[in-house]
Amino acid sequence: MNREQFYATMAGKGTLDYEIYLNTQTLLSCQKDFDDFCNQDELQFQIVHQSEELWMKLIAYTLLNIDEYIQDEKTNLVLTLFNRVHRIQKILIDQLPILETMSPKDYQEIRANLGNGSGQESPGFRTLMKMYKPLWQSFKTCYLDRHQLNLEQIYNTEYSHCDAYMVAESLAEYDELFQKFRYYHIQLIYRTIGMGANSLKGRSVELLREGMQSKFFPELWEIRHKMTNNWGKEYGQIRDSLGQNLETSQQEKVMVEV
Structure with missing residues (x-):
């Protein structure tokens, strides 16, 4: 196939309504020119x-x-839009393995062109890292404090699958999926540059693990282990094994038959 012809076809003319509305001329020029790539993996790296x-x-x-x-x-609108957010988060997670098709050596060629760039400089990531606190405050003020409720009530003593519970679970899923994205991202880093390497800013990539230790909404995770511990006091945290109970039952049955 003639590369130059297909390069021209990919760019489009920018005159059709679809191209004009989506501004495809600008969008498709956000990547380097084909002749400027350091290797054949750089296009996928930029697009991802x-x-x-x-x-x-x-x-x-x-x-x-x-x-x-x-x-x-x-x-209803909160839950609908959270459903949208959760689906987008899953897309972010699912597309990371595309970068695993790039060899460590090929990435090093790309890395040489990144300056001191780091994923921590991502405007999208940095924005999301600032949004969870006001989001939690709005939830706490409007769904809990306003109705004189707390998490223990909506999750346990007054559990009824109420609106506050549903919104809380949507927040928990957002938190969980964000942490999953960070986890898969660091696994990608391990696979690409290794566990003991330094970032382009000279810091150990192991520092990224610290971010996975924190949660956006720790209260939603703490209530779970508190409830579990309290329930454990009721049914006993250390119990006879099911196999032992079965053996005892069989022995009792034999004694009755005898």
Whole structure:
């Protein structure tokens, strides 16, 4: 196939309504020119990361809407938009393995062109890292404090699958999926540059593990282990094994038959 002909076809002319509305001329020029790539993997590297920024932009925009709906207690809209956010988060996770098709050696050629760049500088990531606190405050104020509720009530003593519970679970899923993204991202780093390497800023990649130790909404995770510990006091944390109970039951049955 003639590469130059297909390069021209990929770019399009930018005159059709679809191209004009989506501004494809600008969009498709956000990557390097084909002749400027350091290797054949650089295009996928740029596209995966650029698409991540677009998805994070949509997540952030949607979270702003969610925050407003939380303040108005429009639960159906909150849940619908959280469902959208969760699906986008899964896309972010699912597309990371694309980068695993790149060899460590090929990545080193790309890395030489990154300057001191780091994923920590991502505008999308940095924005999301600033949004969880006001989101939690809105939930706490409008779904808990306003109704004189707390997490122990909506999860346990007054559990009824109420609106507050449903929104809390949506927040928990957002938190969980964000941490999963960070986990798979660091696994990608291990696979690409190794566990003991330094980042382009000279810091150990192991520092990224610290981010996975923290949660956006720790209260939603703490209530689970508190409930489990309390329930454990009721049914006993150390119990006879099922096999032992079965053996005892069989022995009793034999004695009755005798």
